[in-house]
Every structure is written in structure tokens, then in C-alpha cells.
Amino acid sequence: MSRKRHVRDIDDLEDRPLLEVENLKTYFQTGHGIVKSVDGVSFDLERGRTLAIVGESGSGKTVLSRSVMGLLPPQNVIREGRVRFGDVDLTNASPQELRGLWGAQISMVFQDPVTSLNPVVRAGRQITESLRYHLAMSRQDAKETAISLFRSVGIPEPENRMQWYPHQFSGGMCQRIVIAAAIACGPKLLLADEPTTGLDVTVSAQILDLLNRLQQERYMSVIIVTHDLGVVTGRSDDVIVMYAGQVVERAPTTTLFRDARMPYTEALLKSAPRLSNPSHTRLHTIPGNPPNPANLPKGCRFAPRCPYVQPKCREEEPPLRQAEAPRHWYACWYPVGTPEGVRALEENQAAGVPAAMGVV
Amino acid sequence: MSKLVVVRRVLEIIVTLVLVTLVTFFFTSKLPGNEAAVICGPAGPACLAKEGALLYLNHPFFPRYLHWLGNLFSGTFGLSAAPTEPIATLLKQSYPITLELVIFSQLIAIVVAVPLAMYSAVRPNKVFDRMSTAATFATLSLPAFIVGPLLRYFFTVKLPWFPGAGSTMPSIGVNPAQNLYVMFLPSLTIAVGSIAVYQRLLRADMIATLEEDFIVMARAKGLTTWRILFRHALRPSTFTVMTVGGVQIGSLIVGAIIGEQVFGLTGLGYQLVLAVTKADLPTVQIITVIVAVAYILMNLIIDFLYTVIDPRVRRARTT
């Protein structure tokens, strides 16, 4: 009996990035009005590169990653903009076409590994089902492939562990299984939504190293979503900083760490725990809360919490502007490290603006 | 399951059985009437004395109970009162009918309720969900003693699609098709009450399951809705249904009594009613105990099913 493959093959377009997201908007219609979770996000990603999406909790990272993939349930969702993946327009793809891509060409690793695995299905089956469905492998081939996947994500005694149920594994091991399931069919793009939140520091570093290794071995493009800038140091090529559903800064990782322009990025950098710091170092937290995406402020969305805030910020929304460094973009009227920015901060400190007082 | 758990479980069952038989015997022996009088009918006092001695009627409660229990465990179950014959013979003829009725009715209920519940859960509060929920809700207000006669009237008399009451029924081993053909309407009578219960519970659990992260992950794997529903969502959604299914066995017995009456099937329910009307106390006692034991067994089976369905329970039991 010959089985049918369920894969939508894609062609890379010449000279174009693998993934291009253009002005993507994702709104939810709720009883409390329209929630603008993702509000005009654009970026692109080359084959084999890693992009980090960073922002506080609630800034729309999860919605963005699911929206890129087309994974949001259709009810109450308004999705605009364009997502191109290879030669496929994901925003116009049929459900059938999407299914041929999901798990086969685009995969996702979720935030909570323990709840992302089906508690009543053996670990091995959760890997082999994609192999059998997408790649039409025989039972035996799928089993052998799953064992070697288990081995490559660092699960000891893979033959034996295939038979285990998720609750028999630790959180870190569960995340390895989720990763094995995600890469099983050899996707070109892997989205990881806070893959290490909830894992302890050592395990979390191991998981990130594993993702990095797999990415290089398999020449995948990876989008790694996190609320912790410390996580992405040295592991991603580019960083996007998100605030209230928008991109507020975008830059190659080294540029961003050296030369952040957006006050929000600066605040995030200060709040990032460094592995080198002794664990009792007090973390700088950003005062205040992100705005309610159902009721966004006028002007810059960060203005109410910004140490640099000026009257203009509360009136006009700053567009994404190009900085001097290549591929560095930011959205701010009074950028950090520029004469206007320095003046704005000094004025605010002199005037005793609360948001400016914590900044040294 | 570890040895300790098994031992505890067995002890529990023994205690329950003792209590069940004790309570049954106690209450039925308090019923008005005298078994010996029923057996002897118009026969004289000599007969009364002889039968009374056989039934230990002149003994105190506990020896009488132990004597009765002895009959129960020897498998002869003693003699029925009217007519006098071994109760075991009666049971042998009637229990397969009731067992089949209960199983068949539950299969019908599951086959109808599961797809309804699944489809409703996939699109909750949409037209199909509202209609199926309303329809099953309507059946909740239709007790078996109404459904049974209605089904019999419409489908054996008005539209003679099914054999009428009292048709000869070969055992399922001999002629399964004919057997199921006769059993269908009585089983449906009992099933109607279960469909609504199963549909609603499964729908609610299924809606909750479909919100789980592992369902999002299954979708992200590109699996079809069909696979996600059957391979990932169904099993974790069945806990409530199973628990309630176990408790429901009582109402199934009531359903069986009515179904057997309406369609003239000589199952346990039919025999129970007959024994009650004849004041045949020994038969009533035995059938009552059998129902209670069926209830215990059913819940034991369900406990076991939990461990099959949910590996986490399996581990909780062993540690």
C-alpha cells in the first residue's frame, strides 16, 4: 500500500528572503471592543538566520508568531497585511495548503512544553505521527527516524523513552521532545515562542544551545520569541523589539546591544539578567504597565512610561526611522544617545518627571 | 497497579458485597408476606412448616442470612417461590437478554452522542450545536415509559419495520442479525435517555480539551481536524462521561425493566417485576443482589478504564 505525502513543497524565490512579513495586523473583536494585538509589523528573514522577537509580556509576541503562521482560529480575528513564505502567500493560502506547510515546512515550539504534549499519547507517537502523515513513512521508518531525532535532541536511551508518556519526563526533556516533533519533517522555518520560560537557567541555556545547533545543522530559519533580551545575546542575528503590538526597534543583535535608540529597548536591556551577574543582583524593572491593546494611547505607545517623553510624543506616533548603522531601524522622536534624547532626559529629570527619576 | 492497591481494592469489594447482601436481605425480609405461604398457596399447615424449615424462617435473622448467603455463593441461588424452581435456571435464561440490552443501548447512545458532541464542540454555539443540544435536551424530558410505547406503536404497528412485541428471538450467537433486529427498538428505548447525557458531557469536556495547548500543537503539526479530534481530543475528553456512565447504570436497569416490559422480553427486569407481583421474595432478593453486583462491577471496570485512558492515573496508582 503506498501512502500519500502531505507536504506543500515550496520554492525559494531568488534574491528574496525566505520569509517576508509586510504590515501585518492582527486584531481581535471582543466584547470590550477591538483588541489591536499586532498592529502593522514588518520584517523579513533570510534562510539559515535567526531572528529574536523581544518584548514584555502582553506586547503581542505570541499573537504575532501565530499570525505569521496562520494558526489563529478564524473566529473574531481580523488579519491584514501580507506574509510571504518562499513562493507561498500565507495570508491567502487555503486551509489545505496551510496544513501541508505546518509541521512540514514551518514548525512551532510552544511556551509550555508540559502542556503542549498530549498527556495520553506516548512520546514516540507524538513524533512519528507527523512523519507518517506528512512524509508517508512506514511505521518502521518513522520509528527509526524518531529514535534518531530523540538522540539528536539529547534524550538518553531513546528506544526506551519512545514508550514513555509526557508526565514521565522533566520540563526540559519535554521541551526537547517538542523540539524533536517540530523539526521532525525538516522544516525550513522554526518559530519558538518563549521556549525556555519556566525552565531553570541551566536547562534553558541547554535548550537554546540545542536550538542553535539544530538551526546550523539543518540550515533552518529560526524566529525565537522571548521577553528576556539576555536570552538572545550571541544566539540571534537580528532582534526585533515589540511594544504594544508594534515594532519599535529592529537591528542586528550586536548593533542593538551597543547602540539601542529606543528608550524602551534601553529599559529592556537594563532589565535583562546576565548569566555573568551574581544571582542576587537586583534587576531593573520597567515601571508601569504596557497599555491595554483595546485602548491604546495617542502618539507613541510607550510615552506614558518613557523617561524621555516630550509633548510631541503624546501627540504624534513616531514612524520607524533608519539609524546610521546598516539595517538598524527605530521609532522614537528623542532617541537614546542623540543630543535631542540627552536633552529630553535631562529636562525630565530636572522637572522631576517620575519615569525619568529611576534612570541613572 | 501495585500489589497493595490490588489487595485494598479486593477488600473494598468484599466489604461492599457483604453490605449489599446484608441490606438487601434485611429490607426484603421485612416486606409483608411469608414466602412459605406463597409457595404453599392453599396447601395446609404441614406444607407451611416444611417450607418454613427449608427457608430457615423460624431462625433468627443472622443464621437465616447466612443460609441465604450460602445458597447465593453455591451458585444455586435457592428456589423461587412461585412456581418452585431453581432460581439459577431462571437467571440463566434471562440475564443474557438484559446484558445485551444494556450493552446494545449504550453502543447506540455512544454512536449517536459522540459525533454530535464532537461536531458541536468544534463549532460551539453555532447552528448545529444549538440544534443538537436542543434535540437531545428534548429527549431528556422523554422517559423510557413514554419512548418505549411510542417506538413500539410507530415502528411495529403504524410502520411495521420492526418485529412486534413477543417475537421469537434467537440468541445472538445463533442468528445475530435476527437477534439485533428484535433487540433494536428495546435498546433504542433505553439509549434515548443516555444520548443527551453523553452528548452534553462530552461536548463540554471536548470544548475544554480543544482549548488545550496540545491541540494547538497538533494543529501546528498540520494534522487534519479529523485526526486531531479522534487521535488527540477524544480520549482526554472522556473522563466525565465515563464517571457518569458508571453512576448511570442504575437508571439503565430501570430502563431495562421498562424496555423489557414494553417489548415483552423476558430479561431480568421482566422477571423482577413478575416476582414482585407474585410476592416471590427469594427471586426478588437474588435479582436485587445481581443488580447491585453489576453496579459494583461496572464501577470497577470504569476504574480500570481510567488507567487505560489516562497514563497519569496509572502512575498515581502505582506510587
Ligand SMILES: Nc1ncnc2c1ncn2[C@@H]1O[C@H](COP(=O)(O)OP(=O)(O)O)[C@@H](O)[C@H]1O
Ligand atoms: N484571543 C484573543 N482575544 C482577545 N485578545 C487577545 C487574544 N489573544 C491575545 N490577546 C491579547 O493580545 C495581547 C497580546 O498577547 P500575546 O501575544 O499573548 O502577548 P505576549 O505573547 O507578548 O505576552 C494581550 O493584551 C492579549 O490580552
Ligand SMILES: [Mg+2]
Ligand atoms: Mg506569549
